[in-house]
Amino acid sequence: MAMNLKKLSQELGLSQTTVSRALNGYPEVNEATRQRVRLAAEKFNYRPNSRAKGLATGRAMMIGHVIPTSTQHEMVNPVFGDFVGGASDAYSQFGYDMMFARVGDLDEANVYRELKAKRSVDGVILQGPLVDDARIPLLNKLGLPYIVHGRSTGISEPYSWVDVNNKRSFQRATEFLIDLGHTRIALVNGLEHMDFARRRREGYVQALKQRGIPIDSALMRSAEMTEVFGHHQTRDMLQGDHPPTAILAASMITAIGVRRAIEEAGLKMGRDISVITHDDDLSYLKNGQDVPIFTATRSSVRKAGEILAGHLIELINEPGRTPIEKMLEAELVVGRSTGPATQGNAT
Amino acid sequence: MAMNLKKLSQELGLSQTTVSRALNGYPEVNEATRQRVRLAAEKFNYRPNSRAKGLATGRAMMIGHVIPTSTQHEMVNPVFGDFVGGASDAYSQFGYDMMFARVGDLDEANVYRELKAKRSVDGVILQGPLVDDARIPLLNKLGLPYIVHGRSTGISEPYSWVDVNNKRSFQRATEFLIDLGHTRIALVNGLEHMDFARRRREGYVQALKQRGIPIDSALMRSAEMTEVFGHHQTRDMLQGDHPPTAILAASMITAIGVRRAIEEAGLKMGRDISVITHDDDLSYLKNGQDVPIFTATRSSVRKAGEILAGHLIELINEPGRTPIEKMLEAELVVGRSTGPATQGNAT
DNA sequence: GAAATCTTCCAAAGCGCTTTGAATGCCCAT
């Protein structure tokens, strides 16, 4: 039933060598024969068996992603789909496939060791790096090509990464609110053992300090970035003694929860209270059509996936290359969720 | 550097046969030797090369998913992550990996042909079936094991599927609203060439008909299920001559847009206007904590992924098996977004 | 005590490809 090299070459009256070479574009084969081979391959719908090819070439033509199941629960990162979409755009361009390994937090190290030993992938993308992430030294030791989406504070060994300038973007967002007259600014952050969340907080804190605004730990909340979390924390703060007049949210989904709490409290976002969120520019959750719903620090995670994938392939093709380090800047888009601190809401 | 069977067996002074058998649990090997082999394998961190193993056994131990890039744009389905998360739970239980192929709509047929010819997967999951989906006959012809997440109206050939009873759940939701006194009920549906959306409309229409409520095509909207779409359509309808007093939304994300439009219009959801949405129970977008935000037809897409994956493996292990057909029922959870039709909003 | 039966292990073939090293035929310079 299934066509293979042997049968195809018999069909053509050629050796396997010649057929293989013809199909792979080697120069030492007559153009006429090459055409003949191509036609026959087409006709019999022949494609080289990928496992056999991989075995012979020593390349899997496969990239591994370890699904970043959130540390705490069974949560799948909402950013996952778009990131993968972007990455796969790049992979397919170069003939790579992508595979996924899922894993509890416990044995993630083993997954990498296994991917390496089984030789099932040519490289991996490391997502969701933590502060001081142990996976980086491990991957360096294993010698499996990889690239990190984000960075890891505290790791001194060199490694390749692509990251958004989280610190600067949250610093700018905070300054923007300060310029509008806000002084009680809350941060509804992601989990702060995640490196990106840590950096965002640094940006926020630094902006406040530079402007001489006191840091109030009651206004700094941190947890998994769900809608419910945004709602809960916002409601809590609004019911407190010194409610914030502005809120920085970690993601669109969190921001939606923030908005829900604001509206439940009978306030109007953008008038009574300002909100800025980070926006990953998710395909299924656009920040409004023309005018953005939320003022936001925007950076496409899909594009990030594409960039990371491209660089990973470079690293695979050029082993021993000096590490790639690439910083992406988020843009600050101004929407309808921010406004000046008014008498009514100023403290 | 890399350990392989040959080296390992030399190290042990055994034949490759025996080592292979010891590791794979065959009975014809002495328990003492088996232990010795296991220890050595552990020590040298040996794992069989997956491509070589696949070549020898004829099984890829890999399942293919074709990323359902939405027909129109570059949108990645928000449900993707959770579905995959569930599926991979099942795969890892049976030692399967999963891979992704991304594809423009044009050549999706070729992707399947290629997966088959390259023998890179043992089976595939077909997501997002359309009405009259041509991929089903194709896959039947190819003889590649597969299972469909959903069904395809108009296809008469047998095929395996797992689906939510979309028609019934939307029928029930509609009846629920009618019971509350609503008669002007809008449907903000997904794209209706998608089979699930088609069935939901059928359920909606049938409920209205059975209760003798006229169908108003101005209240039936259909597009990709984004937040912006929900907002846009709702605003449009609320500004019309005969605004609806209740809205059925196709997904949580759409419903969030619906709510935004309602609030912008100065109305209060659950009091002035009722909303029911379908809720896929996404891990990152829970429908509230204790009391649901939205009254909803709920069905976990993560669980669906798990079930589908499990059945696909059955189909792979038992070729020629009679097709699997499994219907899941959504539950109707009552939240704060629905209430009786009042004088104020009744038409 | 010889034949039959287990138990335990092994050599070698085969999975479907790529690639090395060599062979064949042809043309041109010597």
Add this chain to the structure above:
DNA sequence: ATGGGCATTCAAAGCGCTTTGGAAGATTTC
């Protein structure tokens, strides 16, 4: 004529595993 150079093609080895078909000893059976 003769041999070098070039363009084409091929046979066979090798990638790392599983599995078939023995084989050698140990054990049992009559």
